[in-house]
Amino acid sequence: MAGFRIGRGRDNRTPRQQPQRQQQQPYGQQQAAPPPQQQPYGQQQWPQAPQYGGQQDEPEYFGDPYQGGRPGRQAPPPHGGPGGDPYANNNPGHTQAFSVNEDPYGDGNTYRGGDTHTNAPPSGPRLHWKQLLSGIVMRPGPTFMQMRDYPVWGPALVVTFIYGMLAVFGFDKAREDVINATLSNAIPIVLSTGVAFIICGLVLGAVTHTLARQLGGTGSWQPTIGLSMLIMSITDAPRLLFAMFLGGENALVQVLGWATWVAAGALFTLMVSKSHDLPWPKALGASAIQLIALLSLIKLGTI
Template identity: 75%
Template structure:
């Protein structure tokens, strides 16, 4: 038994019987060969050159940890979205000065209003500008209140407007001075209050239609338009009377001129297209036609 044990040791195999060592599967770049059943695949460090480059860097002192150490929690990066911007076939081109997040015309809540188109006009330039160059004047004065010229001109217009109608003029002329003065002054105040109310209505309608103008310039400019446009009719009515045919024709022409100026003013002051601007001025135009132009005061 001893001889049998000596003669047949645990490693008493011929070279042919010994199993040849298996070479590791060849490295194929990005993929690895599958390990045999029951064995764990070797964990190579995350290097760009594979195991050969890792061994070389390890000899140079680049890595100190054993090669079987790996990151068990490593996750592969997500796959790129083929439909994302700047992907081949879905690129987005823009210049250096372009705003890639939106255009500059987009409205931003809380943004500061635009700067005025120019300095405040003197009252002489304002009155002449309404007649000679209404568009630039309304655009330049859209941010400035014009209470001084509006109240004075409207009050003076109301003092003379009573003499443009036949019956009120006869009553004022035949009355005593103590009676005529309060009567004329009250008419001037009435025209000022009427201008304020009609201008406020025009401003409210303009804001309802999407306008963004201030109420003080709108009301003040509407009072000036109401008074200035009726001045030619009033001049002839003082001498010819309100029922004269020439005065009636002038009344219709000046009413059309008032509609054009109201439309331009509301359009420039509130940044509205002319149909909406005309609609915002409709109530004030109808009131001027029925009360002043047609002589139903």
């Protein structure tokens, strides 16, 4: 019975005693001493998995070039700089979305006339009214380029009003009616003609601006209308000056009428091209209605 009990006890070992028996070294063999660099058993520190975002339950990413590098090598800062967002735009694996017609490589200073969302500076300082009037005749290209961002209501309204009052004397029949009328009747006729020319200039300038925008222009409406009124008045001044004394049927007045009309077409085309960034064929098409209206209302009355 004792042997049976001893055998039964040896075969029915508990699970707790079995791993302890396996951890024992074989008889006659001793555990080798740890290498010099290795720390004693029980004090060895094992490398921990890299942490992302300060959480322990996230998956471990292998192959990170900044983890587990050579001894003495310091890992560079994460993407986005110190304290930056590793998922920010323009970082590896993350791209930035751009809107339609947006230049991601531009400096943002491309000129777009009339566009209030751009920070593009004007082409130059605002010109004085004397420099503006002389510049339209002497150097129209740089003048239109420099004044395409500035409204010119003051010079445009004053010059057009004076031109309208003098235009009465450029027509033979209208001049005779004003001269033969009394002063109280002549003054309202002259003033009303000046106001009528202002309204006509505003309407024709608005038509030119609208056509320019329909053809792809980007200019602002205030400089376009103001400069068109100045061009209309200044280009017809030579013909009007001679028509006041020689009459509209004079041969010199007729030649000046055609010449100034062609000059007005060239200036309108150049102004719309500079103000709206359009090629000259489109700029000429945008100012065509205004040119035809000037020819029929003013030029044909004396030619």
